Amino acid sequence: MSSTAERNKQAVREFYEYAINRKDFTAARSLIGDRYTQHNPRIADGVDGLESFIDELRTRFPYLRAEVKQLYADGDVVIGHVHGIRVPGQAGTAIIDIFRFDEDKIVEHWDVMQPLPDRSANPNGMF
Amino acid sequence: MSSTAERNKQAVREFYEYAINRKDFTAARSLIGDRYTQHNPRIADGVDGLESFIDELRTRFPYLRAEVKQLYADGDVVIGHVHGIRVPGQAGTAIIDIFRFDEDKIVEHWDVMQPLPDRSANPNGMF
Numbered sequence: 013m014s015s016t017a018e019r020n021k022q023a024v025r026e027f028y029e030y031a032i033n034r035k036d037f038t039a040a041r042s043l044i045g046d047r048y049t050q051h052n053p054r055i056a057d058g059v060d061g062l063e064s065f066i067d068e069l070r071t072r073f074p075y076l077r078a079e080v081k082q083l084y085a086d087g088d089v090v091i092g093h094v095h096g097i098r099v100p101g102q103a104g105t106a107i108i109d110i111f112r113f114d115e116d117k118i119v120e121h122w123d124v125m126q127p128l129p130d131r132s133a134n135p136n137g138m139f
Numbered sequence: 140m141s142s143t144a145e146r147n148k149q150a151v152r153e154f155y156e157y158a159i160n161r162k163d164f165t166a167a168r169s170l171i172g173d174r175y176t177q178h179n180p181r182i183a184d185g186v187d188g189l190e191s192f193i194d195e196l197r198t199r200f201p202y203l204r205a206e207v208k209q210l211y212a213d214g215d216v217v218i219g220h221v222h223g224i225r226v227p228g229q230a231g232t233a234i235i236d237i238f239r240f241d242e243d244k245i246v247e248h249w250d251v252m253q254p255l256p257d258r259s260a261n262p263n264g265m266f
């Protein structure tokens with residue numbers, strides 16, 4: 013594991029903490045670049061889009077939490093496998109995020125989200 | 140990029156081709172271990188679960204295609220960012236798969252799936 017991969021994983025860990033758990037745009041802003049290309053179709057592009065999204069989370073889902081299950085790194089990319097819970101007690105959502113770095117800043121984000129099911133064809137869970 | 144990462148990515152490329160595009164369980168079987176731990180809640184556990192799933196795809200979605208957009212590797216894991224289209228002409232589904240290897244065989248699979256939206260808050264697409 014290269015030191016770049018470790019540094020980037022640590023930045024993503026902090027990004028989840030700042031953006032999702034604390035809903036603190038100013039803290040999250042320190043981790044992203046001046047250009048932030050957004051691929052989540054519910055979030056507007058750029059740094060301003062992230063700010064609006066975090067504002068919305070704080071208003072609509074103040075108890076939203078992201079629990080990081082695994083982080084992977086390859087080159088300038090970090091992948092996060094995350095359990096998102098909007099409202100305490102709910103089953104929540106399985107999320108895989110992909111973050112691309114330019115130097116030490118996050119500059120692009122893709123994700124895929126799926127609600128955890130009530131029932132499963134196997135006993136292994138989604139994580 | 141280590142040779143193990145390249146070898147595992149190539150195996151995952153072949154797995155998409157065999158399991159999803161050709162729907163050929165026998166070919167896909169050569170890439171997975173004797174134990175295959177399944178985390179997709181719609182697929183039964185193990186090698187037999189994969190066989191039933193591929194049989195179902197062949198019957199219900201004979202034209203289903205997976206287009207691999209990106210592959211990432213970290214340690215014994217390969218992550219695939221994939222566009223799945225069940226029926227030609229449909230917008231399809233954004234998928235991120237995580238495959239864990241033991242030696243040169245795939246032994247565990249997680250994924251998250253999300254339908255592509257009609258509209259997006261940004262112009263960047265989900266890939």
